[in-house]
Amino acid sequence: MTANTRELTPETLAVLLERVAREDAAALRELYDIAAPKLFGLALRILSKHEWAEEVLQDSFVNIWRFAGDYRRGLSAPMTWMSAIVRNRALDHLRRVDTQETEWSDALDDLVATGDPDPEALSAVSMQARLLDGCMQQLEPAQRQAVALAYLRDQSHSEIAETLTVPLGTVKSWIRRGLAKLKSCLGGAR
Known part of the structure; x- marks a missing residue:
């Protein structure tokens, strides 16, 4: 199944996060293709600058890659977990920027x-x-x-x-x- 035919459902995202936790680079690409537009919108809303939002999105996906094994289905929905990473990275970026x-x-x-x-x-x-x-x-x-x-x-x-x-x-x-x-x-x- 290609990224274009997958939907942004909690189940799809959870399965992809499990694969990313096993260091499956193809799963990360697919997760990015599916979730990045929504996560980019969140970063852009917080930061108001397109280039900052792009930078934060990339940093966030590095963190998602590194910490996908920490995701627990029972604690939060996959998009909620990824949104928290993006939000925290965006707020960190705001604090750093003069x-x-x-x-x-x-x-x-x-x-x-x-x-x-x-x-x-x-x-x-x-x-x-x-x-x-x-x-x-x-x-x-x-x-x-x-x-x-x-x-x-x-x-x-x-x-x-x-x-x-x-x-x-x-x-x-x-x-x-x-x-x-x-x-x-x-x-x-x-």
Whole structure:
């Protein structure tokens, strides 16, 4: 049976995971062909960048290959188990990435791409970016991550709560306190 004719059923996935646990590379390829689209969508939803989601998906399948023997049918469905691996890899990736630097770099690239801005405009944007980055670094890590996801990734509070696996009220508190600290920091710098 080829990967194209197999369906994404828990039984099919469980059988493939058992074969992968026995280091069957063909089973891993088939598992990838069947499950990767759904798992890629999960990674992309968390990360919002196509290239990051691709990287996380590849890392996740390396982990699936390495830890397929740890999968237990009685504890969770195969897709749930693989989704947890992808989700954890995506969250690890978010923690590693310096979100502010990436976003400000993209903003500067966009500014340069929209025409020939004068050097003063670039200098002002660069100075504002450095100032904001300095203030962001003064926030607690959880506040910094919540503010970055809300304002640089344009995620809703609910999405942030789901991404960080914390209660919605906690996210709202982190963002409120983070914005207050940023306002104080940026107001004092002017």
